Amino acid sequence: MSTTKLKVIGGRIGIANAFARMPFRFGVVTMEAAASATLELEVFVDGKPVLGYASDLLAYKWFDKRPEKTPADNVADLLWVVEEALAVARNLPEGSLFTLWRQLDEEVDRRAVAAGFNRLGASFGVSMVERATIDALGRATGQSFFDMVRGNAFGIDGGAVFPELAGMSPASILAEKPLERIGLRHTVGLVDPIEAGDIASADRLDDGLPETLADYIEQDDLSYLKIKIAGDPTSDMARLERIAGLMDRIGRAFALTLDGNEQYSRLEEFAALMDAIRGNPALDRFYDAILFIEQPLERSVALSAPLDPRALKTIGKPLLIDEADGWTSAYHEATALGYHGVSHKNCKGVIRSLLNAMLAETRNRQTGPGVYFQSAEDLTCLPVVSLQADLAVVAALGITHVERNGHHYFHGLEHLPAREAEAALAAHPDLYRREGSSIVTAINGGALDIASLQVPGMGFACLPDLGQRTRAADWTFDSLNKSDAGHAGTGD
Template sequence: MSTARLKIIGGRIGIANAFARMPFRFGVVTMEAAASATLELEVFVNGQPVLGYASDLLAYKWFDKRPEKTPADNVADLLWVIEEALTVASALSEGSVFSLWRQLDEEVDRRAVAAGFNRLGASFGVSMVERAVIDALGRATGQSFFDMVRNNAFGIEGGAVFPELAGLLPASILSEKPLERIALRHTVGLVDPIEAQDIASADRLDDGLPETLADYIEQDDLSYLKIKIAGDPASDMARLERIASVMERTGRTFALTLDGNEQYSRLEDFAALMDAIRRNPALGHFYQSILFVEQPLERSVALSAPLDPHALKTIGKPLLIDEADGWTRAFHEAIALGYHGVSHKNCKGVIRSLLNAMIAAERNRVAGQGTYFQSAEDLTCLPVVSLQADLAVVAALGITHVERNGHHYFRGLEHLPASEAEAALAAHPDLYRREGASIVTAINGGTLDIASLQVPGMGFACLPNLSQRTRAADWTFDSLNKSDAGHAGTGE
């Protein structure tokens, strides 16, 4: 199939507020409400106009954790970087998805750094435009995301970025078909209740959905957990013992990942925690169940020097980068320092994830299968556009378990206009189900069924209506203080 030529015309951003059913710790703050940005992008594909969509939470205190920046500052920065990406993209000449992405990635990165933002935040702006372009291409050509990767519809030339990928096509990383089921890796957040006694009777939601870790394990039949740690050895150990106790009582086998949340400036300090876990009789099975550790080091030091071999040996589990994956070459650089993994998140970039998958596959030809790897992480992808686009990429990459918790912190699809929630259920009945008066994400035996995501575009057959969202210019951060989650304007 010949590579399509695309010209980005322009776009508009709609903002909607999503109110959490329970507070959750995101980065260095506890969040009770967040704004979600939906981008509608007009693109000419081989001369024909088509619309593409992308959506994501404007997650404060994750992209930029500097204490001098307020949550309102963070959201303003994220909106600014999307607008900058739109300005850059609209000035680009016609080209393939890959050529447009390379120019966009370089220029937005430059502008963000020059403006005092950071490279991870720059990636977010690029990724919003990139996803909408890919969605438009798929809709114009009738191809699913998997089909577009298999046919190299993006025109990716890996060797132009990483010489070791010269001659390799993205199809080389694909299985025969995309995954149709993905195991859900449930995140145990730092303020999440573990058992019923952790919730005061006055604070119980009693909304028909699970509230505690014990509830989720029992009701969703979970086999994978992601556990966040706070960086305080005493409180972390006590909390991990409680979590391990809940796991042991089920008699089930679990696979675990630990999220270090950038809580350490020295790897030796994190290694001491891992050594204490391994030596604790109550945590023996817990330690053995750990698959990998995500980003224990703060991003400013994570890639500053090779990882200490003695500390790595003490940790005994592979490390991956997440927040430190702020630019296109970050994973490549991290491998040279001793890391083995990198997280996929649509909010950091789709083509970046494809290139990272190709790097891992190429390195594993020598190092052995599974030595270098991608995980799938994104705490708060919400239905429809954000969640399904991310799952479509994960299904293509063949990552068999994925961090998901939007269904935990937010109540089903109630952040959407009712008409969009109903359309999602009709178009994707494997991924959603009706629960009383609500439409919620369907979890079956600890997995998400996602065969219906193989549709033209980025995995969603039903489209957002920007007329039911607030224009970015009219939205204010103060609107997140409203406690009525049912007010008009809650959306994607």
């Protein structure tokens, strides 16, 4: 058990705008620009001051999908909850990281619900402070994320949260060493062009990166795809048939996941779509390639009752929770209702993901390996801090493929100041490469090479410069409309 004591002193948030190279539609919103928030946190580690960092897009219409909330409202709420988490953390007494996290998690969850926000949004505020604190701890002690988990530098006591985890060490869920290579599961968004004919010649980007799904499969040698579903049976079937036809023509083996995006209020409605897929001979290979289904049910009903066994039999693939994983015990509750999987996303919490991995392991000791599982999903993690911190956790958890879409919807590292992009390439030449005048994420044989992430902290050796970002108090949502503002200093 860790004896390292931490005390959060304070922090500041810097914001920069990232403009998409192509629109990204998920659920009911199409994103063309987003704000990236970076938190710089000062932490006393055994009495010595250290800085730690965390970063994520302020993703509107994901944490809170209520129609009465505008995207600007969503971003304001996310900034508010990070500030609340900072205020709570500053007032906590010195303690182990696990002790601080439990108190922070409970109080921010309470404040968010009382203020009319939601528990998933509360998790985001907690996770930003949690990740920056972990980063500071690693930098102070010279340990990578994997090493910290292996030695339980966080002081995690799983039995204090879930009795069945009593006596279980976080190290028990780790492989002998972290993954050095992870398969890239490419997001196929709802308005993504499938083949060249989907893009008018005048609309082609010609920016040196692939544009269509066919381009990506060919140039990046993809083996994994994540396909989003709109919730309209007619359009979904037509789109899935086109994707399946492309896969059949390529003739290579693929593994797929489907993302329901909370588009259904009843599991029977989603089961009807899956029944149609299973009954369509053109989709036989497509169906066989599906690994799991992500969050088809809207979060307000996803955990309200046990899943209908008849619908589950019709679906024939395991279901996992994503947006419904909004509080620490959500996956524990979900497994009792018929779900098998849960997504890892740093934006929901790192210690939560470690606890969920431990829960899956305890379930599988009774059912057999692989029945309960953790996937790795994306909230458009952009380089450097957000992407690399998430990959460092995925590598430690041993999840062999991860959804990634920042390489697709944004143009490499152009959202960063040039100095930071160059520093990232120098420090992590396995993960990035030059493409013309740009620095982009390097995809080799459909995978990401990430051995260089085993550095002190949360997986990134080069640090962000908050002087190149806008103070949260000075930033406005309207600035996202200024796509001609240039890229320098506009990102992570």
